Amino acid sequence: MYVGGTDDLMMLILIFPFLSAEDKEKQLAVIVQRATSRYFPVYEKVLKDHGQNFLVGNNFSWADILLLEAILIVEEKKSDVLSGFPQLQTFKKRISSIPTIKKFLEPGSQRKPVPDDKYVETMRRVLRMYYDIKAN
Secondary structure: OOOHHHHHHHHHHHHHHHOOOOHHHHHHHHHHHHHHHHHHHHHHHHHHHEEEEEEEOOOOOOHHHHHHHHHHHHHHHOHHHHHOOHHHHHHHHHHHHHHHHHHHHHOOOOOOOOOOHHHHHHHHHHHHHHHHHHHH
């Protein structure tokens, strides 16, 4: 359930690099609005209500990793997005401190950078080639 909810938020973020400058501004507002009014409040409540360190019981899971990634991506767009969510701030700090995750988040790690114009153009070219081949 938590992974599904976070996936919904990630889908809003996934299209962001491929939008025009005008549409990016609109989409950013949608991402921040939905994150802060729909998704983050649910996770904040879950963490507060059950008083555990992780989303599912007290066990580290895929749901925790995906939520951390969503938080980090939204923070890349709006750095103070967690200002009203103290449980999520603590959660982010806790999960980011797990040694393997901490190492992964360090500069120079395997974490993918924010998609830039070169990445977007490459993806568009690949997708055009795919659809050209598929149509024939």
